[in-house]
Amino acid sequence: METSLLYPVTNDQRTDQKLDGLWRFKFDETKQGAKAGWETGFHDGVSMPVPASFNDFFTDKDSREYTGDFWYSRKFFVPSAAKGKALFLRFDAVTHRATIFVNGKEIRSHEGGFLPFAADISSAVHYGAENTVVVKGNNELSREALPAGDTITLRNGKKMVRPFFDFYNYSGLNRSVHLLTLPQERVLDYTTTFELNGQDATVNYTVTTNGDAPVTVSLADADGQVVATAQGKEGALQVKNAHLWQVRNAYLYTLTIQVGDDAETPVDTYTDRIGIRTIRISGTNILVNDKPIYLKGFGRHEDSPFAGRAFDLNVEKKDFALMKWIGANSFRTSHYPYDEQVYKIADEEGFLLTDEVPAVGFKMAAAAFLGGLNQSFFKGPWLKKLHERHIDQIRDLVKRDKNHPSVLAWSLFNEPDTVDENAVPYFKQIFDESKDLDPQSRPRTFTLSEDDTIETSKVLDFPDFYMLNRYPGWYHFGGHQISDGEAGLRDEMDKWQKAGVTKPVVFTEFGADTEAGLHKLPSVMWTEEYQVEVLKMFSRVFDDYDFIKGEQVWNLADFQTVEGNMRVNGNKKGIFTRDRQPKEAAFFYHDRWNKLPLDY
Numbered sequence: 001m002e003t004s005l006l007y008p009v010t011n012d013q014r015t016d017q018k019l020d021g022l023w024r025f026k027f028d029e030t031k032q033g034a035k036a037g038w039e040t041g042f043h044d045g046v047s048m049p050v051p052a053s054f055n056d057f058f059t060d061k062d063s064r065e066y067t068g069d070f071w072y073s074r075k076f077f078v079p080s081a082a083k084g085k086a087l088f089l090r091f092d093a094v095t096h097r098a099t100i101f102v103n104g105k106e107i108r109s110h111e112g113g114f115l116p117f118a119a120d121i122s123s124a125v126h127y128g129a130e131n132t133v134v135v136k137g138n139n140e141l142s143r144e145a146l147p148a149g150d151t152i153t154l155r156n157g158k159k160m161v162r163p164f165f166d167f168y169n170y171s172g173l174n175r176s177v178h179l180l181t182l183p184q185e186r187v188l189d190y191t192t193t194f195e196l197n198g199q200d201a202t203v204n205y206t207v208t209t210n211g212d213a214p215v216t217v218s219l220a221d222a223d224g225q226v227v228a229t230a231q232g233k234e235g236a237l238q239v240k241n242a243h244l245w246q247v248r249n250a251y252l253y254t255l256t257i258q259v260g261d262d263a264e265t266p267v268d269t270y271t272d273r274i275g276i277r278t279i280r281i282s283g284t285n286i287l288v289n290d291k292p293i294y295l296k297g298f299g300r301h302e303d304s305p306f307a308g309r310a311f312d313l314n315v316e317k318k319d320f321a322l323m324k325w326i327g328a329n330s331f332r333t334s335h336y337p338y339d340e341q342v343y344k345i346a347d348e349e350g351f352l353l354t355d356e357v358p359a360v361g362f363k364m365a366a367a368a369f370l371g372g373l374n375q376s377f378f379k380g381p382w383l384k385k386l387h388e389r390h391i392d393q394i395r396d397l398v399k400r401d402k403n404h405p406s407v408l409a410w411s412l413f414n415e416p417d418t419v420d421e422n423a424v425p426y427f428k429q430i431f432d433e434s435k436d437l438d439p440q441s442r443p444r445t446f447t448l449s450e451d452d453t454i455e456t457s458k459v460l461d462f463p464d465f466y467m468l469n470r471y472p473g474w475y476h477f478g479g480h481q482i483s484d485g486e487a488g489l490r491d492e493m494d495k496w497q498k499a500g501v502t503k504p505v506v507f508t509e510f511g512a513d514t515e516a517g518l519h520k521l522p523s524v525m526w527t528e529e530y531q532v533e534v535l536k537m538f539s540r541v542f543d544d545y546d547f548i549k550g551e552q553v554w555n556l557a558d559f560q561t562v563e564g565n566m567r568v569n570g571n572k573k574g575i576f577t578r579d580r581q582p583k584e585a586a587f588f589y590h591d592r593w594n595k596l597p598l599d600y
């Protein structure tokens, strides 16, 4: 678990310099890099953009599909003025694992391709001079790491991944790298929780520092007017006539934490933007500020041409423009934590997001669909190591994202095999160990696949609300059989209703692969007309069951997957194409969702 995951800020005490741009890059198929001294830096290889996945920049298949070790290297200057400061390199994400070297000295390693980590380089840098940072990365998959898969070796000796999941194994320095200079005594973390008292609100906070200097906390409104202050590492800010953060009607305050007893020359200052709101599950309702909401939106991916899985602010801005146009109010960060900038935008735009760890592929049937073996996933020698990494990534996810008003819930798995009795002890451990991580006690949940129903799933007591992934009309009862698909879906909803469902149900995946531009009258599968027929069918069912409190269609946009006879250069269930142009279904949802209130 990381000591501090605060997002970098620049002020009189802190600097944040991004090391984005072209680095040197090379593969290390024979693992010769360490022996050849690559950790001290290199000038050969190719230039590689950061942040970006390396895969799509190559024109040969062996390079695009490369699996194994790879190395990045670049120089960076450390000014003499940085002497006396704590120096860190912060990697927003390296997929799937990394070892960091500075000037040839190994600093640290990190496991997990979608969460940040910081390397303390204070003892390794030369001041007033150029330094060299080297990243040794690896993108192999296994059953004891997240996301789950296998790595096989072809007869020609080359490694190849067999993901147990349906998204491409884009790899590399997928997010920004920051050179941070920080005060020796500083803020490491902070928490906020909220109480609403009529028009007023109380912001309860805690601050963690690495020293004993006094702490002062203040809150300023959107006009910069300080509305509350408090002293101490724990306290309460009393806000009169609080302006609440609401769904698609956001309001953000600025929280300022000052360390030191002289406000004129503080030891450290950290600022962040927070939203005052509460989240609660009550019966089959999801409440924001004690008002029931209905989730309208998408499962998404961080995926785009050229950048691969890398965070691209241009794509993110476009995606939010599309989600606002269509009338959405939420999305799931399927199937991994997204770049922190996504959550900041969601905070500003008033979107709710379900924050998901990459616990995907925990189901051998899925592996079988994608080429794995058909056996119990939750009964194997990989479980101990997998659990360690799983709970570690849940801890870091909550530590990183706990102060975002946009975070509605934590998704701890996607489509795990919950029919298997062996799943129960694993789920109990994960839910027990994650229970107290979030100071705001937001709901914890996971998605249930087609096989995991109210009759077959063994773990339905754990989630705080249910997330269903259902595909009648596509993976079964497709085409002219869609009427049987609707009847079967209604049968299942009737069983949920009859069982007396006591928690909200959100549909987090449903849809149909659709080739943009393919039309036929009457429709056939893969046409735009058919995708609309499927989505209209789901809409009819959703409108008939009041315990259903959300519809997040799969997917916002077409996205890259492994190649195969079930994929046409990727997954085409997007409502928009991969270059973000609308299919017919986009206009269906624009009409359906914009008739409703923004938050219901």
Ligand SMILES: CCC[C@@H]1NC[C@@H](O)[C@H](O)[C@H]1C(=O)O
Pocket: 165, 166, 167, 335, 415, 449, 450, 469, 471, 475, 509, 554, 571, 573
């Ligand atoms: C029947 C499982 C559906 C599956 N669910 C997980 C997503 O990551 C996939 O993209 C989606 C699909 O196959 O479209």
